Amino acid sequence: MSPEFYAGLILLLIGTFVCAFPRDREYLTRIINLEIPAFGLLLVALSFDETLALLTFIAVSTLTTFVLVLLVERRMTA
Amino acid sequence: MNILLLIIICIITLIGAVYAGYVRDPYAKLIGIGVIGGGVMPLIIARGYADVAAALAVIIPLSTVFVLQLCRKGEP
Numbered sequence: 001m002s003p004e005f006y007a008g009l010i011l012l013l014i015g016t017f018v019c020a021f022p023r024d025r026e027y028l029t030r031i032i033n034l035e036i037p038a039f040g041l042l043l044v045a046l047s048f049d050e051t052l053a054l055l056t057f058i059a060v061s062t063l064t065t066f067v068l069v070l071l072v073e074r075r076m077t078a
Numbered sequence: 079m080n081i082l083l084l085i086i087i088c089i090i091t092l093i094g095a096v097y098a099g100y101v102r103d104p105y106a107k108l109i110g111i112g113v114i115g116g117g118v119m120p121l122i123i124a125r126g127y128a129d130v131a132a133a134l135a136v137i138i139p140l141s142t143v144f145v146l147q148l149c150r151k152g153e154p
Contacts, residue, residue, distance in 0.1 A: 003081070004121045007088035011095050011114075018099035028148055032107045035141065036095050039114050043091070046125060054122075054130050062141045069144045073151060 001047065008043030015040055027072045031065065084124060091117030104149045108142055 015036030022029045038061045045053045091114055098110025115138045122131045 003084045003088045007091055007121075010092060014092075014095045014099055023100075023102050028104055028145075029102075029107070031148070032104060032111065032145055033099060035111050036098055036114065039091070039095070039118055042118060043121065046122060046127075049125070051127060051130060054127070055133055058130070058134055058137050062137050062144075065141050066144050069148045073148060076151065 004043045005047035008040045008047065011040030011043060012037050013040075027075075031068050031072065034068075035061075035065065080124075084121070087117055087120050087124075091121075104145075108145060108149070111142065112138075 015033065015038075018036060019030055019033040022033055038057075042054065042057060042061075045057060094110050094113030094117055098107050098114065101107055101110065115134075119131060119134065122134065
């Protein structure tokens with residue numbers, strides 16, 4: 001397989017571990033850490049030549065971040 | 079030669095991931111995410127997906143802006 005497949009898998013592992021057991025137990029840290037496995041999944045989809053999956057996943061990942069930021073913002077003010 | 083270049087870019091991506099996961103400051107974490115983006119972009123270009131790269135170039139900073147909004151609000 002191509003090197004980006006393995007890099008994506010390692011990125012997925014690192015990101016999942018870091019997101020599950022962060023050093024600071026805050027929402028902001030977890031949201032930022034959640035972007036690391038997203039990039040890993042992006043690289044895996046890239047290695048399988050799935051253009052539509054790539055585009056959709058990028059858009060939905062940003063949308064998820066936006067929704068999570070809105071939610072945490074509301075929770076911090078309340 | 080080409081595979082060597084790909085491996086170096088993959089190593090850059092992994093360094094960015096380890097840094098973004100290890101460091102505690104949220105701003106430094108965002109810089110690590112930027113390093114990951116800088117590593118992912120040449121990999122997409124090397125595969126020939128210029129349209130995906132164009133979409134990614136718009137969307138990665140957008141995501142950073144959203145998180146940055148929360149960063150500023152979290153400070154006392």
